[in-house]
Amino acid sequence: MASFLIRIVLIVSGLWIATHLVPGVSLDAPMTFVWAALLLVVVNAIVKPVAIILTLPITVVTFGLFLLAINAAMFGLVAWLLDGFQVAGFGSALLGALVVGLVSMVGSWLIDSDLKERRYVKRGQW
Numbered sequence: 001m002a003s004f005l006i007r008i009v010l011i012v013s014g015l016w017i018a019t020h021l022v023p024g025v026s027l028d029a030p031m032t033f034v035w036a037a038l039l040l041v042v043v044n045a046i047v048k049p050v051a052i053i054l055t056l057p058i059t060v061v062t063f064g065l066f067l068l069a070i071n072a073a074m075f076g077l078v079a080w081l082l083d084g085f086q087v088a089g090f091g092s093a094l095l096g097a098l099v100v101g102l103v104s105m106v107g108s109w110l111i112d113s114d115l116k117e118r119r120y121v122k123r124g125q126w
Helices: 002-021 030-054 056-061 066-081 090-123
Strands: 025-027 085-087
Touching: 002 025, 002 030, 002 090, 025 030, 025 090, 030 056, 030 066, 056 066, 066 085, 066 090, 085 090
Parallel strands: none
Antiparallel strands: 025 085
16 A cells, blocks of 8 residues: 555656646646546556557557557546646657656655665665
8 A cells, every 4th residue: 555655646746747847738736636646547557558459569560669659648548537637739748758657767766775775774684
């Protein structure tokens, strides 16, 4: 449960950063960030795997670059489903998805490395 909440906080942080860095991405209210993060988790867990399987040939041909378009589509889908979350177009969705993904990746990496370091110190291996 704590891991899920940490992931949600990371996605909310990524969305907040995306609204400030990416022109065309905006969220109306602070609670919209939380709803957008939750919906993004659900869409990425349910819709994204189906989209990846259906577009596997083009993903293989483009050496995986089409996955960026799929990420942008999932970001745009969340904006379409959620009132108060606007994305101006494909370019904004692509950049927004990249920002949210990078913030989540770096945050997860930092948290995971910190937890591993604590486990080693706790066990007396360092």
